[in-house]
Amino acid sequence: xLTALDKKLLEEVADLHDQPPGAxxxxxxxxxxxxxxxxxxxxKTKKDQPGIDVVVAAGxxxxxxxxxxLTETDLSDLVYNTIDIGEGADIKLVAGCGIHNPGSGNAQxxxxxxxxxxxxxxxxxxxxxxGEGDGGGRRVLNPKTILIIEEDAYxxxxxxxxxxxxxxxxxxxxxxxxxxRLVMFERLLTDGEQTAxxxxxxxxxxxxxxxxxxxRSVAQGNSSQSFTPRLMAYGPGRGHVECDSIIMDQAKVxxxxxxxxxxxxxxxxxxxxxxxxxxxxxVKLMSLGLTEEEAEEAIISGFLK
Amino acid sequence: xxxxxxxxxxxxVEEKKVPILHDIDLQLEAGKMYALTGPNGSGKSSVAxxxxxxxxxxxxxxxxxxxxxxxxSITERARRGIGYAFQQPARFKGMxxxxxxxxxxxxxxxxNCQVLRQIGLCPDDYLERTLDTxxxxxxxxxxxxxxxLARNPKVRIFDEPEAGIDLWSFEQxxxxxxxxxxxxxTTVVISHQEKILNMVDEIIMMEDGQIKLRGDRETVWPQIxxxxxxxxxxxxxxxxxxxxxxxx
Numbered sequence: 001x002l003t004a005l006d007k008k009l010l011e012e013v014a015d016l017h018d019q020p021p022g023a024x025x026x027x028x029x030x031x032x033x034x035x036x037x038x039x040x041x042x043x044k045t046k047k048d049q050p051g052i053d054v055v056v057a058a059g060x061x062x063x064x065x066x067x068x069x070l071t072e073t074d075l076s077d078l079v080y081n082t083i084d085i086g087e088g089a090d091i092k093l094v095a096g097c098g099i100h101n102p103g104s105g106n107a108q109x110x111x112x113x114x115x116x117x118x119x120x121x122x123x124x125x126x127x128x129x130x131g132e133g134d135g136g137g138r139r140v141l142n143p144k145t146i147l148i149i150e151e152d153a154y155x156x157x158x159x160x161x162x163x164x165x166x167x168x169x170x171x172x173x174x175x176x177x178x179x180x181r182l183v184m185f186e187r188l189l190t191d192g193e194q195t196a197x198x199x200x201x202x203x204x205x206x207x208x209x210x211x212x213x214x215x216r217s218v219a220q221g222n223s224s225q226s227f228t229p230r231l232m233a234y235g236p237g238r239g240h241v242e243c244d245s246i247i248m249d250q251a252k253v254x255x256x257x258x259x260x261x262x263x264x265x266x267x268x269x270x271x272x273x274x275x276x277x278x279x280x281x282x283v284k285l286m287s288l289g290l291t292e293e294e295a296e297e298a299i300i301s302g303f304l305k
Numbered sequence: 306x307x308x309x310x311x312x313x314x315x316x317x318v319e320e321k322k323v324p325i326l327h328d329i330d331l332q333l334e335a336g337k338m339y340a341l342t343g344p345n346g347s348g349k350s351s352v353a354x355x356x357x358x359x360x361x362x363x364x365x366x367x368x369x370x371x372x373x374x375x376x377x378s379i380t381e382r383a384r385r386g387i388g389y390a391f392q393q394p395a396r397f398k399g400m401x402x403x404x405x406x407x408x409x410x411x412x413x414x415x416x417n418c419q420v421l422r423q424i425g426l427c428p429d430d431y432l433e434r435t436l437d438t439x440x441x442x443x444x445x446x447x448x449x450x451x452x453x454l455a456r457n458p459k460v461r462i463f464d465e466p467e468a469g470i471d472l473w474s475f476e477q478x479x480x481x482x483x484x485x486x487x488x489x490x491t492t493v494v495i496s497h498q499e500k501i502l503n504m505v506d507e508i509i510m511m512e513d514g515q516i517k518l519r520g521d522r523e524t525v526w527p528q529i530x531x532x533x534x535x536x537x538x539x540x541x542x543x544x545x546x547x548x549x550x551x552x553x
Contacts, residue, residue, distance in 0.1 A: 216399070244398065280395040283359055286379040287389050288408045288456060298408060302400030 002026075002034075006069055009098030012130040014067040020094075022063035025052050029070055030077045038062065041091075051080035051112075054093075058086035058118070065094045068111060073103025073137045078110045087118040093125045097141055099165070101133035108140035115145065117153040117180075125157045131164030139164060144171040149180035151206070156183040161196065162304070163189065170198040176237070178206025186215040187304045190223035190251070200229040204237025204266070211239040218300050219251035226254040229270075236265030243272040246303060307333040307356070307387075307460055307491055312365035314351055314514075325351050326514045329365070335459070338483075338492040340502045342529070343511035349495045350392060352511070353462045356493075357389040358382045369460070388458030392465045392495070394449035396437050402448055403432040409455035420451040423481050425474055442469040450478070454485055461485070462493045467501070479504060502526070 010016040023041040026034040037043045040060035044053045101107035117123045131139030190196050202211045219225050231239040241257045259268040285295035314326040326348045341349045354360040358379040366375045421428045424447040446469045486492045508525040510518040
């Protein structure tokens with residue numbers, strides 16, 4: 001039975017207002033509490049380690065929600081999920097983790113997702129992270145996502161951390177095979193003393209494999225962020241990395257995009273920018289009647305949209 | 306009535322004071338359209354920015370409807386009904402046209418996205434476009450004007466609305482500016498374009514941070530023509546005929 005707090009957290013990380021429409025598995029405080037498999041989408045508990053296997057049959061269309069919520073303090077949850085999306089399937093996968101830490105101890109979730117997008121399949125993957133709680137305890141989220149995109153498959157990833165996570169070490173690894181396409185959009189906001197490190201490594205393995213990595217972040221207060229997206233072409237692939245950060249107050253941002261090519265036909269581009277909110281943007285919005293604070297909020301909200 | 310009273314503006318650059326505007330006295334009446342013209346660097350945009358509160362004058366006072374607004378912020382002036390369409394619109398990563406229009410409507414009487422149609426952009430094509438480098442300078446400029454029209458302010462200042470806009474759109478733009486003018490609005494258009502100078506009630510010509518001439522077109526135009534003979538740059542922008550006569 002989900003409590004009001006559970007529902008609030010699920011709404012934050014998975015946009016769930018009610019029971020998910022498709023297959024789902026909800027994990028709370030280290031245990032699976034609700035699950036539904038469907039024909040063509042089977043969810044099973046792993047036997048050798050904590051976590052689940054999600055197996056999507058070839059050609060299946062639908063959605064899978066696998067959110068995690070933590071509502072206790074002094075809790076460390078480690079989970080390994082494997083998601084296998086069959087050939088030609090078209091799946092929306094919603095993960096994400098919401099932490100409500102009521103006490104002074106740490107609440108930590110380390111989630112390792114291995115996702116295989118089989119030949120010709122399509123995946124839309126959303127992973128949102130959220131933290132709250134006024135007990136003073138830290139909210140820590142360390143997601144690791146390993147993605148294999150097979151021939152002619154397509155995956156788009158939306159990785160979002162907007163509020164309340166004190167510490168995060170994000171690792172994303174992807175291997176894109178011939179004709180495969182990957183679009184990754186990471187959005188991150190830190191404030192106070194929060195820290196966020198994101199390490200992305202994408203390998204373009206075959207002909208006509210493509211990847212686009214877009215990272216947008218806002219660093220406020222005394223927070224610090226570090227981004228190291230790496231794009232490597234082992235074949236004649238094409239890729240683009242774009243890191244863009246707004247820095248405010250006493251925050252620190254480090255951004256080191258890297259591209260590497262081992263094939264003369266590869267085409268890779270990287271861009272990185274760190275800067276404060278432009279004065280002309282603030283003035284424009286204030287000339288429409290917004291206060292300076294409202295204008296800042298509007299600019300940040302648009303930037304992270 | 307919008308009044309500039311002895312407005313002086315100076316910037317400090319490397320500890321030296323650089324005069325921008327000097328002793329500007331100006332009364333702008335409701336129901337009238339004004340053109341603010343003059344050579345580049347003469348202070349036209351600075352007058353507009355002082356009016357909007359973007360620049361704080363070094364000396365002098367500003368009044369709007371008998372209220373001293375000199376110390377009011379940009380926000381407070383906007384909420385009192387003063388609007389400014391920038392010469393070079395700011396670009397915003399991620400923010401969509403519809404977001405910007407919603408912000409504009411928020412503190413206005415609230416017209417609708419018809420303003421996009423008015424300035425020649427189809428809402429279906431543009432509402433979800435992002436205000437970044439994917440839009441051309443001309444598109445940005447038209448959207449900038451649309452946000453001003455969306456606010457429906459009582460004092461509306463268009464800063465070189467023709468800049469970056471193609472000829473066909475410019476003709477349309479003149480109609481839009483003219484049609485949007487009301488008996489209770491004060492419209493100021495900063496421009497070098499003869500067609501705009503032709504449509505206003507009064508022309509104000511600036512030079513070196515001061516108002517050099519002011520009056521109706523019939524009175525001011527011959528004097529502008531005369532004075533610009535020595536300023537090829539301005540003359541060129543005022544029309545081919547003057548350019549042909551220019552001794553330079």
